[in-house]
Amino acid sequence: MNELVHGILSPQFFYSILRVTTPILFAALAALLSDVAGSTNIGIEGMMLMSAFWGVMVSAWTGSAWIGLLAGVTSSVLLSLALAYFYLNLKTDLVLAGIAFNIFSSGATVFLLYLFTGDKGSSSSLKSYVLPKIDIPLIKDIPVVGDILSGHHVLTYIAFISVFVVQYFIYKTPLGLRLRAVGENPDAAQSVGISVKKIRYISMLLSGLMAGFGGAFLSMGYVSWFARDMTNGRGFIGLAAQALGGHSAFGSMWGSLLFGLAEAASYTLQAIRIPSEFTNMLPFIFTIIALAIYARSKLLQIKKIKEEEKKA
Amino acid sequence: MRNKMVLFEVVRTALTIAIALLLGYLILIFATDDPNTAFKWFIYGPISRLRRFVELLNRATPLIFTGLAVSIVFQAEIFNIGAEGQLFFGAVAATFAALYFPQIPFLHVIIVLIFAMAAGGLWAAVPAYMKAKWNASELVSSLMMNYVAFYLGLYIINYHMRDVNAGFLVSYKFPRTAWLPRLLRRYNLYPGIFIALGFAILVWFFLYRTKYGYELRMVGKNKEFARFSGIKVENVIIYSQIISGMVAGLAGAVEIMGLYKRFVWQMTPGYGFDGIIVALLARNNPLAVIPAAFLVAYMRTGALIMGRMTGIAPEIVMMLQAIIILLITAEAFLSFWKKRIIEKAAMEQEEKK
Amino acid sequence: MKAIEMIDIVKVYPNGIVANKGVNFEVEEGEIHALVGENGAGKTTLMKILFGIEQPTSGEIRIFEKEVHIHSPHDAIAKGIGMVHQHFMLVPSFTVAENIVLGMEPKKGFSIDMDEAVKIVEEASKRYGLEVPPTERVLDLPVGIKQRIEILKALVRGAKILILDEPTAVLTPQETEELFVALKNLAKKGMTIIFISHKLKEVKEISDRVTVLRDGKTMGTFLTKDVSEEDISRLMVGRDVELVIERPEPKPGKIVLEVKNLNYFREDGVQVLKNVSFALREGEILGVAGVEGNGQRELVEILTGLRFGAIGSVRLLGEEILGYDAYTLRRKKIAHIPEDRVEKGAALKASIAENLISDRYYKEPFSKRLLLFPRKVIEYAKKAIKDFSIKTDSPLTPVGMLSGGNMQKVVVAREFTAGAKLLIADQPTRGIDVGSTEFVRKELIKVRDEGVAVLLVSADLQEILQLSDRIIVMYKGEIVGYFDKNEGLTEEELGYYMLGVKRHDENKIKEAFAL
Secondary structure, eight states, X not given: OHHHHHHHHSHHHHHHHHHHHHXXXXXXXXXXXXXXXXXXXXXXXXXXXXXXXXXXXXXXXXXXXXXXXXXXXXXXXXXXHHHHIIXXXXXXXXXXXXXXXXXXXXXXXXXXXHHHHSOSSBOTTSOOOOOOEEOOTTGGGSTTHHHHHSSEEHHHHHHHHXXXXXXXXXXXXXXXXXXXXXXXXXXXXXXXXXXXXXXXHHHHHHHHHHHHHHHHHIIIIISSSOBTTTTTTHXXXXXXXXXXXXXXXXXXXXXXXXXXXXXXXXXXXXXXXXOHHHHTTHHHHHHHHHHHXXXXXXXXXXXXXXXXXXXX | OHHHHHHHHHHHHHHHHHHHHHHHHHHHHHHOSOHHHHHHHHHHGGGTSHHHHHHHHHHHHHHHHHHHHHHHHHHTTOOOXXXXXXXXXXXXXXXXXXXXXXXXXXXXXHHHHHHHHHHHHHHHHHHHHHHHHXXXXXXXXXXXXXXXXXXXXXXXXXXXXXXXXXXXXXXXXXXGGGSOOOSSSSSOOOTHHHHHHHHHHHHHHHHHHBHHHHHHHHHHHOHHHHHHTTOOHHHHHHHHHHHHHHHHHHHHHHHIIIIISSOOOSSOOSHHHHHHHHHHHTTTOHHHHHHHHHHHHHHHHHHHHHHHHHOOOTTXXXXXXXXXXXXXXXXXXXXXXHHHHHHHHHXXXXXXX | OEEEEEEEEEEEOTTSOEEEEEEEXXXXXXXXXXXXXXXXXXHHHHHHHXXXXXXXXXXXXXXXXEEEOOXXXXXXXXXXXXXXXXSOOOOTTSBHHHHHHTTSOOXXXXXXXXXXXXXXXXXXXXXXXXXXXXXXXXXXXXXXXXXXXXHHHHHHTTOSEEEEESTTTTSXXXXXXXXXXXXXXXHHTTOEEEEEESOHHHHHHHOSEEEEEETTEEEEEEEGGGSOHHHHHHXXXXXXXXXXXXXXXXXXXXXXXXXXXXXXXXXXXXXXXXXXXXXXXXXXXXXXEOOTTSSHHHHHHHHTTSOOOOEEEEEETTEEOTTOOHHXXXXXXXXXXXXXXXXXXXXXXXXXXXXXXXXXTTSTTTEETTEEOHHHHHHHHHHHHHHTTOOOSOTTSXXXXXXXXXXXXXXXXXXXXXXXXXXXXXXXXXXXXXXXXXXXXXXXXXXXXXXXXXXXXXXXXXXXXXXXXXXXXXXXXXXXXXXXXXXXXXXXXXXXXXXXXXXXXXXXXXXXTOO
């Protein structure tokens, strides 16, 4: 028990929250950017997986982590455009198409991994590269705070900066206004000559971009190899985090941090010899409970307003 | 005109499968120097030997169950895609019942199956309840339940029922009273396929010949209409998912009772997601689930045999399955043809007036 | 110069309905041109084609004497066409200014220049005499203002041709007058205006020329001053309209429905029903008049168990039923023709037969214990199809393949045969052709004479006056007028109550409850 308390109160624990939050936050922003324009991107999981795979492969081939990142993100964006094509041009059901893309990515990455390395489980035989960690001057020297905030992976910083960029984009720019218009009332957007299809393509592309960063982080930062199905539900958890946060990037961030906390806690529990099969389950149970509480509070909120009105 | 529409769906499905196969061939050209041999094994493998055909039958069995399970929820327009978790947890519950219940012949099998159904139903009930009661998205919660089923199941098996002498991470072997018996001496054929066929008929009867099936279908066709007509929509949302979960629960249990006689999975077998493809191919019709499951099982078996014979990763089949889902659900795929049929019929009727 | 020429336009919808069968339509620059026809005649489809929302199956379009292909509203706007839709195309959570500049936002750096946007709106608003509050959210604004926003949306985009699709359907007679003044002003400034309507009085008042459509075909174009309302209506329906529906004296019996002090607050906190009280007897029709959005929808949904949380009392044959769900109320013999047949009244993907039994599938002969008997269902459906003259070749046809009128007949066939004590008919003839309308209205009188209590909610004042034995008028969630018989009552008079200009005193309104 002592060990547990000690583990949770250490700066390393808070540092690890930010670390494990990173991929979830990217996934949540990906979910947000598609949801704002009214489309649910279930395919985030597969896009992240694809990006994680190509990031590792291309970095190993070229010897550059940055080119790897570019390749990973590009693969994810291409996948998101393909999803948009099926959804918008061929009128495929978006949820089913998303599921199909996840199945596709899961199969394609293993197939290609085996083709390229002869191994089906992971790319550990390959020498791939990781993106750098960054120390923030001044902040890194502050005790405790420096240990928590400084020395993170470059994509971790990009993730948190993206929160502000995305929020500004959605609420202050013309394109953001159009995205929201398409999401709230596509007919209204169409009536002023906005192409709903084009806007949804853009939103899906941006969503793929975010998912790509999240995937690249997993294989080129979080660890330094690709493993079969290594996203392990993070894309879905990102969807849940966004659902809790509504149409706000900050909401998505708080939601993601909540799940990051659950995941970090589960690692701490493993350190005190609680079976990993058991602790691995916790973030998912946590997600279900959070969803239930959120949905319930939304219902109660409506009821409460009504009751107050009745009294008045 | 209705006949023409049926023909349209048949042609569309056939063309989808043909495109998927063609794509598979193209991938093989990139992946191997001898794509023809590989493709031959993929297409011809499952019927090349009786043993392989039996393999095909056994592989179709769980897919029929999951295909039925998914069809039930899809008919109600509910996106509970938790069949994977339901079947995994169903198999864990079956393992428990097989190992710890009295070994009475025949009855034991029934108890094990009931346990599997109960566990699957319970697993489906969680997203169902959350949806009906608080309007929480069943899509996300059922996906999360898949992971919980997987980790919790592994924990239970690996820490409480593991056979330490086996050399693998597997459970103790089931007592004989909990086996589905072998039907042929030389081939590993077990009666699972017949149970699955029985369930296909049962589910068809439920959907089209009972009033609960009618309620379920009307909720699927238009929820507001159903509520307006005096159907208790919340109840339907719950029972349709529980029934679906019960059927899915059987998929895992029947397979381990027949094929392995113990719990053997350290990864989820993927039948739940295959069930989505089966249901889509079958247009959610329980009887059409049978050929659809055979088709998907055929592709899976073919890919495995190809893998064994040529060393190509059988995961290639997942890509083909994804293509099938995409094209089957793509409304606009071949829609120009459908449009022509409708336009022609409409203009003909106009002229008749 | 000719502003618009549409030549031989044919449109077949994906569900097989042929909406336009070779329509020809011409508009001169600077005129107000009325496009009339009964519901389902193809007016809206024709205009959707002109605005690029729908693509014609075949035909040719010329704008200002140049042949064009309009693939999207974007194309249409670029060619100087603006459209004000029947259902407003506004983003509710956006402000007025955001709605108007959407798609042509003024920029400052990367951001939207909101000050500039407000200025654009204010200037346009002044120039065209259409007053709107630029910084308020659209959600909270009244219908009349929403319509002005829609018109401004088109004008700031440089529209030279303005299409208005049934603009007066949601307006009171008085708001309509204001709109007409604005439109005449615009026409004076050289704007070409297409005015879609089936209200002939308005057509006579506002238009220079009129084109009549019937059943997807053009019946002719005329100078409005040369034709009478009767002439136009004959062309619209192909025969002299039977304006009077036989309504024998009602023989009211005992009280079926008593609503007392009903109050309701919507989710957003707005009170939409205020102390509503009325009673209804068997064998009579009580009409509920009012501009849409004055609480009628909520009232109907509360009475039929589709909306909860109201306070007050609702008694059915003496039993308190407030808060019961549709499941229970259906079993207590309340039938309901809903306002929206596509959303609630029918499952479009289900067959006619399946639609006809949705409230009685659990009863014999359709089912027994668990089992359902499809053959019995189909037998029953065949009979209903004949009795209600639903045009189809099979009871297995999906309802979505039927025309609007036939779809409504399926709904009506179910609700009229439900054996109800109370029938709530909400906009029972909206959007259907004259033949079906007449049929439904006659059936309503018939069930009344069979002793059913009928609550008729309608925005169609003609319908209210034709069918109702007594009338209540709703305005902002309150009953503001009560007429215990409708002799000598005119649409204009009702209009004053609907708008809140006139109002009966408390005692008169109380009579609606005290029978």
